[in-house]
Amino acid sequence: MPDGSTLPVRCTVNGREYHWRLAPGTTLLEALRAAQVRGPKLVCGTGDCCACGVILDGRSVNACCTLAGKADGATVLTAEGLLEAGRLHPVQAAFAETGAAQCGFCTPGFVIRAYALLQEDPDPDEAAVRAALGGNICRCTGYVKPVEAVLEAARRMRSAPAPGPGAP
Amino acid sequence: MLSVDAYHRPRSLEQALALLAPERAVVAGGTDLLVNPRYMAGVREVVDLGSLPLAFLEVRAGQVRIGANVTMAAVARSPLVRGLADAILSRGAAVCGSPNIRNMATLVGNVAAALPSADTPPPLLALDAWVLLRGPAGARRVALQDFFLGPARADRRPDELIECVEVPVPPPGTAGGFYKVGRTADDIATVNAACVLRVEEGRIVAARVVVGAVAPVPLRVADAEAALLGRAPDEAAVVEAGRLAVAAAQPISDQRASAEHRRHLAGVCATRALRQAAGLAPHGAELAHA
Numbered sequence: 336m337p338d339g340s341t342l343p344v345r346c347t348v349n350g351r352e353y354h355w356r357l358a359p360g361t362t363l364l365e366a367l368r369a370a371q372v373r374g375p376k377l378v379c380g381t382g383d384c385c386a387c388g389v390i391l392d393g394r395s396v397n398a399c400c401t402l403a404g405k406a407d408g409a410t411v412l413t414a415e416g417l418l419e420a421g422r423l424h425p426v427q428a429a430f431a432e433t434g435a436a437q438c439g440f441c442t443p444g445f446v447i448r449a450y451a452l453l454q455e456d457p458d459p460d461e462a463a464v465r466a467a468l469g470g471n472i473c474r475c476t477g478y479v480k481p482v483e484a485v486l487e488a489a490r491r492m493r494s495a496p497a498p499g500p501g502a503p
Numbered sequence: 504m505l506s507v508d509a510y511h512r513p514r515s516l517e518q519a520l521a522l523l524a525p526e527r528a529v530v531a532g533g534t535d536l537l538v539n540p541r542y543m544a545g546v547r548e549v550v551d552l553g554s555l556p557l558a559f560l561e562v563r564a565g566q567v568r569i570g571a572n573v574t575m576a577a578v579a580r581s582p583l584v585r586g587l588a589d590a591i592l593s594r595g596a597a598v599c600g601s602p603n604i605r606n607m608a609t610l611v612g613n614v615a616a617a618l619p620s621a622d623t624p625p626p627l628l629a630l631d632a633w634v635l636l637r638g639p640a641g642a643r644r645v646a647l648q649d650f651f652l653g654p655a656r657a658d659r660r661p662d663e664l665i666e667c668v669e670v671p672v673p674p675p676g677t678a679g680g681f682y683k684v685g686r687t688a689d690d691i692a693t694v695n696a697a698c699v700l701r702v703e704e705g706r707i708v709a710a711r712v713v714v715g716a717v718a719p720v721p722l723r724v725a726d727a728e729a730a731l732l733g734r735a736p737d738e739a740a741v742v743e744a745g746r747l748a749v750a751a752a753q754p755i756s757d758q759r760a761s762a763e764h765r766r767h768l769a770g771v772c773a774t775r776a777l778r779q780a781a782g783l784a785p786h787g788a789e790l791a792h793a
Contacts, residue, residue, distance in 0.1 A: 359505075402530065470603055
């Protein structure tokens with residue numbers, strides 16, 4: 336069992352394999368950003384804002400309070416990983432087209448939560464969208480547009496269903 | 504970044520038990536360990552339970568057993584848990600943090616953290632849950648009401664881990680209620696309450712009333728439980744029980760609420776939880792705040 340000061344972590348991030356050697360207390364967010372995966376953002380660092388949201392083995396989690404060791408053997412998907420062959424995922428396109436991003440710093444976390452919601456529930460009502468985004472904090476006070484974006488993305492995905500990367 | 508020197512990933516319960524020591528913290532989801540420095544005091548290494556076969560959620564011998572790796576999200580959507588006393592434990596799990604937290608945080612971790620404001624201990628206490636601990640000397644069971652000793656203090660030795668929480672399946676007809684007041688949908692409870700009632704021939708024959716975030720531990724209100732026994736489950740009975748919850752509360756003031764406000768909310772939460780269990784809450788009303 337490895338118990339030295341270097342923690343080996345093998346994982347797949349956005350379809351690419353990584354083999355990291357990390358300090359044992361490294362968070363998944365720190366590991367991702369050190370690997371130039373810059374979609375997830377550090378804002379609060381305490382799991383309160385969801386700007387660091389990623390999909391870890393099919394579940395959306397906060398990478399800031401997830402130990403990188405938890406990703407060993409896992410598949411990680413981040414907001415930029417939703418791009419397919421240079422084409423925006425319907426969630427990304429809806430966020431861009433409805434003006435759901437202002438400064439954009441929290442947006443990858445919103446996109447990840449929206450993506451996770453639509454995997455579970457392809458036809459959410461507004462209350463379900465608001466509940467799903469309940470942990471995502473935007474300091475530009477832009478909550479109405481993201482809710483509209485998720486509902487619009489849901490409409491688009493229902494009319495042209497295409498399983499996204501990392502879909503269960 | 505946690506300041507630790509080693510990260511252990513035991514592959515079996517035996518390996519895990521051999522690793523447990525005061526300077527090693529046990530990690531299931533890790534959502535408390537990474538954000539609350541009080542759990543890192545004196546810790547130099549972490550032991551990740553993720554590879555152990557503790558993700559079971561099953562019924563065995565009349566108990567719903569919830570393993571140490573079962574997330575809040577899994578508890579919240581489990582039909583087994585939903586079947587316990589009007590789903591009070593499902594509802595506590597469903598309001599613990601945000602969706603991302605519930606996908607990582609575990610029910611057993613919520614119990615192990617032993618915070619008086621946690622959302623699952625009140626329903627677990629109302630359901631007479633047990634904690635199954637495993638250590639070098641073997642397993643021992645502790646009633647949850649004896650497990651909590653104070654804020655972030657519990658009857659778990661440094662060489663023990665919680666294997667699972669066990670919830671006795673209540674008799675048919677057992678009703679429950681849960682009510683939480685928080686600043687926002689995802690915040691820790693300002694005050695919460697859970698209760699269980701069983702009524703036979705128009706009289707209450709069993710009652711549990713538990714209020715969270717008003718005392719050093721999640722508080723069972725024995726006076727309210729005693730006052731309910733033998734009475735009809737009517738408005739007068741639940742209001743009286745709520746008054747006794749106010750009398751039993753010993754809250755503190757902090758950034759979320761003053762002690763005076765919490766004392767008031769102890770009565771509000773207990774009364775509203777009891778109205779649900781007694782069938783006095785209008786359908787769909789008073790299920791949650793915020």
